[in-house]
Amino acid sequence: MRTLTRSILACATLAVLAGAALWHTHASDTPVAHTAHAVAVKVAMVTQADIPHRVGGIGTVQSLQSVVIRPQLDGTLMRLWVKEGQFVEKGQMLASLDDRDWRAQLAQAEAELAQTRAGLRAAQADLDRYQSLEQGRRHLAPAVGSATSPA
Numbered sequence: 001m002r003t004l005t006r007s008i009l010a011c012a013t014l015a016v017l018a019g020a021a022l023w024h025t026h027a028s029d030t031p032v033a034h035t036a037h038a039v040a041v042k043v044a045m046v047t048q049a050d051i052p053h054r055v056g057g058i059g060t061v062q063s064l065q066s067v068v069i070r071p072q073l074d075g076t077l078m079r080l081w082v083k084e085g086q087f088v089e090k091g092q093m094l095a096s097l098d099d100r101d102w103r104a105q106l107a108q109a110e111a112e113l114a115q116t117r118a119g120l121r122a123a124q125a126d127l128d129r130y131q132s133l134e135q136g137r138r139h140l141a142p143a144v145g146s147a148t149s150p151a
Contacts, residue, residue: 073097 075097082094 075101
């Protein structure tokens with residue numbers, strides 16, 4: 001008997017819910033009379049113009065092409081000839097470096113070159129002297145040989 005009562009109660013509940021759902025959908029289909037309010041309208045001439053398109057977001061922007069600028073020489077930066085963001089042309093001077101170290105290295109290399117050339121001149125003079133002594137010995141050798149040989 002209890003199961004029969006529960007079944008009847010469940011069927012009645014479902015019937016009430018179905019009726020409420022049907023009434024709700026049917027009631028929303030019928031228009032409700034509203035009082036119309038006046039809307040303010042502004043009239044303007046038609047013009048052709050660009051519409052600004054802005055996109056907001058958080059992230060990192062990376063270019064398709066990038067350039068890494070690094071010096072071929074190390075040194076102290078003495079003067080920067082351009083400003084950040086300034087357009088530059090090929091061959092334009094961008095910066096000046098302290099060249100005292102390079103000038104000192106150049107002076108040292110020039111001194112070593114002069115020393116090596118002086119050594120070359122001394123060696124050439126020795127060679128010339130030894131060659132002239134050898135030629136003198138060759139001219140004297142036949143005469144000395146003929147004087148000592150028994151005839």
